[in-house]
Amino acid sequence: MRLGLEHLAGALTAQSAQAGPATGVLPEQAAKVVADVDLDRPLGDTGAALAEMSRVWLDDAVWFHDPAYVAHLNCPVVVPALLAELFVSSVNSSLDTFDQSVGGTFVERHLIDWTAGRIGFGATADGIFTSGGTQSNLQGLHLARDAALAAGHAIADLQVLASADGHFSVQKAAKLLGLSPDAVVTVAVDADHRMDPAALSRALTGVRAAGRVPMAVVATAGTTDFGAIDPLPAVAALAEAHGAWLHVDAAYGGGLLTSARLRPRLAGIERADSVTVDYHKTWFQPVSASALLVRDSRHLRHVTWHADYLNPKDPEGTGHPNQVDKSLQTTRRFDALKLWLTLRVMGPDTIGGYVEDVVDLATAVGDRLAHHPELELAATPQLSTVVFRYRPAGLTEDTADLLAGRIRSTLYERGTAMVAATKVAGRCWLKLTLLNPMASVTDVLAVTDAVAALGRELTAEVAA
């Protein structure tokens, strides 16, 4: 144990001496060092195995706490959660049944009730921790599907309405749930990338007119690219009017529940039937930590199965509370403990303060880029992402497209910084996802300056 902690401390020290979040190793190089390890020949020595582990992974790992890591929705983790991880794995409680978790079951339930309270759900609410937003969205739509089937609708008729900027896990879930290939109807967004209620209204009417059934409307509270929060009150009213289940995907925006200042942006979320919250994004928890919350606990019965050896239907009058009755998983990590210890040590206001910090950071960076001579901003930041590209006056769209990809890969290869890429209206843009409350405006502007410098450096090469 001590050897491992020393090794980790050494890696962190080495990282802080490094110039950026990554070393820029390429896939072929990374694959080679791993492939060379013969798993049938153990080293038989922890020190040697740790040294090898560094070679195959740690030395070239990507560090999310580095201020120049601004790529995906990954957060640096808070220390109480890290401490909790030690206990989660050491004790290895499994949250499927009471007799494998005891107090853990109630810790999880207390956190679910607390989150549901922050959402504004009433006393009938419930939910379950999941492995991530993808699983939470799948379960939310699973409950919606089974509610529609229980109401007598045919599966082939069911459709799901989601914005064009919604997460791809909605499409995946529709496929896994056996819905028809044309089940997901894309609803247009407005200039701010928020679902357009007029377009949703037309789409719902269209579904009905075609003799189909609007099984669910998926609203996004914080889209992955623009951080857009769909107009939840208007969307909820339309879903209610058409008898459709409302699922709110707040995988990204869920952290706003901890900030008194930002919470009003989620107004209307309490009208959802189900909500996805990813604690491993805007709550600064290690992967994995997510939850699905439902307004009416009775819907969770759709995932209940009874096994004689685990959670029998007639539990000899024990009345044991078994979380497996609400989950798609059976054996399940006690991820809730991380959030528990975070709240008990730091409190929700500290998390809320961090969320405000990263939102303010994105706003400040956006303000600077809005007046930049060489960098173009795609939209005013709404949450903590900044979508932009290198495009000084006179540069064609095609060249800007080529440059975006080259700038991104060069930044990685040189180890300077890591940014993400996305497409807007078919064109290539760069994206900063800011989730490090310790990063300053100066830190992030150093990354955008590096982008501009590379743009100048690579223009001739790309044009040639």
Ligand SMILES: *Cc1c(COP(=O)(O)O)cnc(C)c1O
């Ligand atoms: C990240 C994200 C998801 C998927 O969550 P995972 O935890 O990565 O499975 C779903 N929806 C939105 C809006 C997201 O940002």
